[in-house]
Amino acid sequence: MRVCAAPPFAADAPRGDDARWRPHDLLCVTRLAHGDNEPDWVRGALARAPWVVVRRTCAAEGFVAVGVRGGVRSERFGTWVNIEDIESYSSPEHLLGVDPLRARRALPAFIALATLRTSASPLRNHVWGPTGSAGFELATGVPTLTASSDLDILIRLPQRISRAAIDSLAQALAQAASRSGTRIDAQLETPAGGVALAELAAHKPRVLARASSGAQLVADPWHTP
Structure with missing residues (x-):
């Protein structure tokens, strides 16, 4: 990810490993909290397709590390989604x-x-x-x-x-x-x-x-x- 938001949890928070979602899974989200240093294109990308991809990063319990895709290769934003805001998902297979x-x-x-x-x-x-x-x-x-x-x-x-x-x-x-x-x-x-x-x-x-x-x-x- 070229830009990444700060985690919405404390640095010493216990890390979870929720097996329901794996790297490369695509999550359809009902909402995504604004992250610090969020690029201007992020909200438009989510309006077109409210989907994010699971990243290979440990998150605190109750959160998943995800990435938002923009319209071009250079538009990638790493952030975090609350598991309560995940509506559905699709794995590669x-x-x-x-x-x-x-x-x-x-x-x-x-x-x-x-x-x-x-x-x-x-x-x-x-x-x-x-x-x-x-x-x-x-x-x-x-x-x-x-x-x-x-x-x-x-x-x-x-x-x-x-x-x-x-x-x-x-x-x-x-x-x-x-x-x-x-x-x-x-x-x-x-x-x-x-x-x-x-x-x-x-x-x-x-x-x-x-x-x-x-x-x-x-x-x-x-x-x-």
Whole structure:
């Protein structure tokens, strides 16, 4: 997040970990309290679509760390929502059952998504779903993707998969992206946090894992202390 509001709770308040909502989930909110240093565009964005995305940040009990999306990539605001103000939510995997509007289906990212939803998809045996602009548009119905947008996806991998399987998955997604005329950015949800598939496929000795406690380099995202 480029700008973030101060927490609406004390620094020493007990932190909660409400399992109902996970990073990348989209929350429909009935209200969102004004945050300090809130950008001017935030209220207009919420008027168009009262949806926020769950962030990887610990919050005090009764709150969820969320982000507000504006109309352009540079418009991102990190803030906090009271759980009493959450009306509904959509997870990435839930959004696989939502089709884009007919007039929007020719966008490269939606073409790529349609390819990955087929029975021949390399993701057919995984729990996964769209995030980013594609996920936001499917959840809200508000046009968000552009012709140059990547397709962002989240793949849940609580159990280890082999290096060969990682390489095969990365190659298959790259081929699907090339056929669709876009790029597919895949993040793996592992016990250590969110890890980019591209980093694992590059066989780096350590990869960056993003968790609610912060980001850190790990040698094995499936091994946690």
